[in-house]
Amino acid sequence: MSKSSRYSGDDIWKNSVEKINSELFTLTYGSVVSQLCRDFNNNYIEVNQQLDKMGYNIGLRLIEEFLAKTGAQRCQTFKETSEMISKVAFKIFLNIQPTVANWTQDGKTFSLIFTENPLAEFVELPITSDPKIAKELWYSQILCGVLRGALQMVQLDVECWFIKDVLRGDEHTEMKLKLNKILKDEVPAGED
Numbered sequence: 001m002s003k004s005s006r007y008s009g010d011d012i013w014k015n016s017v018e019k020i021n022s023e024l025f026t027l028t029y030g031s032v033v034s035q036l037c038r039d040f041n042n043n044y045i046e047v048n049q050q051l052d053k054m055g056y057n058i059g060l061r062l063i064e065e066f067l068a069k070t071g072a073q074r075c076q077t078f079k080e081t082s083e084m085i086s087k088v089a090f091k092i093f094l095n096i097q098p099t100v101a102n103w104t105q106d107g108k109t110f111s112l113i114f115t116e117n118p119l120a121e122f123v124e125l126p127i128t129s130d131p132k133i134a135k136e137l138w139y140s141q142i143l144c145g146v147l148r149g150a151l152q153m154v155q156l157d158v159e160c161w162f163i164k165d166v167l168r169g170d171e172h173t174e175m176k177l178k179l180n181k182i183l184k185d186e187v188p189a190g191e192d
Helices: 009-015 022-039 044-070 078-094 132-136 142-153
Strands: 099-101 109-114 156-164 173-182
Touching: 022 044, 044 078, 044 132, 044 142, 078 099, 078 109, 078 142, 078 173, 142 156, 142 173
Parallel strands: none
Antiparallel strands: 099 109, 109 173, 156 173
16 A cells, blocks of 8 residues: 555554544435436436436545545555545445455456445345346446545545445345546636
């Protein structure tokens, strides 16, 4: 892992993170997903898009808190970025540490494998009453949006999507991240 952060994710989680009750967070998130399903008449593709947009907006703001708490410097490689996401970011904000795996040959795509997912605690999808839900809804899609938004703020344009979910009957939850390009640092218009 990078030497560019002041503390490990464990140290920050133990010492300096304001924590909310995880059950309250989980239930609140479940209510949001449930309401979106009702609002969009069980159009799960649209629900996924809305969760992604919500997460993206959260990620745009969350990166500032992450950088302030960790003192992290710019990662030099996408591999270093993946370790920072897994070992520090997820630990700080959700107290979990997904495994980084399945790198592609070009080093631009990897998986995060979750053995636990706090968003999915106490959740059971109504697969028997609505089989379409198991094929279309990615319950934790908000996490993809958070990562896209946060990484965009540090000049990384990425795609992020789930390929497995324990709520769909898979043995673990797996998310893919693909680096599209490194964005050029630009000075905002009018600030020469």
